[in-house]
Amino acid sequence: MNRRTAVQRVALLLGGTVLGAEMFLQYGCKPAANKDAAEAGAKTLPDFFTKEEIAYLDEIAETIIPRTDTPGAKDAKVGEFMNVMVRDCYRPEEQKVFREGMKKIEALSKEKYGNGFMQIQPEQRKELLTMLDKEAKEYTKTPEYKAKKEALDKEEAIKDSLERAKGNFGYDKASIPRHYFRMMKELTLLGFFTSEPGATKALRYVAIPGKYEPCIPYNKGDKAWAT
Structure with missing residues (x-):
């Protein structure tokens, strides 16, 4: 699945545009700043989030797309994808909302369950994020x-x-x-479905280029095509 198709599918799933999509499509989130950093001797820009924060984002993403008989968000390293997207494709004010949103999730988790998000049970994580998903949907109304x-x-x-x-x-x-959870959900879906595990194991996949087949059988219940 190419970037444009992935963005279109995520936008369709969420009923709107994907934040940072234009930069992602044009540069793959490697703008001039990364080029300048490379010329200065650095391979990439410093991470926007710490390793602990990336692990935290991985757990949020895994709650949204958990591993079942197919890979989950952590298998696709969605936390690292979020780090790059927020760093390279978000404006400063959007970065601020995203980071503050992580703090809000932690505060809500402690208030509701008496423990931080990393310590609560999977069922509690799901309940909390479901509540935030509903809140995010009502935000623009x-x-x-x-x-x-x-x-x-x-x-x-x-x-x-x-x-x-x-x-x-x-x-x-x-x-x-946007609402911070909307941002997190967008990046989770985009990061997962543009990853190798997401495209080859959660979706049906045929490598490109390949031979032309004008008619492919489809049976009810089959996975959607990644390509």
């Missing part, structure tokens, strides 16, 4: 969010007109950051 978005859209439309008058057609519009 609140009057406060709608009012902020309407005001920002008007402000950005004026700025866009001014920039276009100057001949600047690459104006980057500001936007209201």
Whole structure:
């Protein structure tokens, strides 16, 4: 599965666009900053998250896509994928929301279950993230969010007109950051379905290039195609 197809499928599953998708499609989340770092003698930019935080994100992702008879999110190293995406493809304000969201999950876990997310049981993790998933879905429906978005859209439309008058057609519009769990869920799905385990074991896979077969039999219950 190529990047564009993966982004389209995740967007379809979540009913909207995927944050950072444009950068991911264009650069694979390796912008000029990484090139500059390489030229300076470093192989890549420093990690945005610590090893402990990446492990934490792995557990969140594994709760969303657990291992069953097929690989789970940890098998696909989704925590490391999130680290790269948040570092390279998110704006500073989005990075802040994402990191603060991790703290909120930890605080909610302690408040609800008396222990941090890494210590609670799988059933409790699932219950907590299900609650946050519902909250994330309702987030854009609140009057406060709608009012902020309407005001920002008007402000950005004026700025866009001014920039276009100057001949600047690459104006980057500001936007209201998404709910932090929406970000985590997007990256979990995108990271998993663009990984080798996700594409070859959770989905049916035929290596490309390969011979042309105009008609492939499909039986009810078969896995979706990765390619």
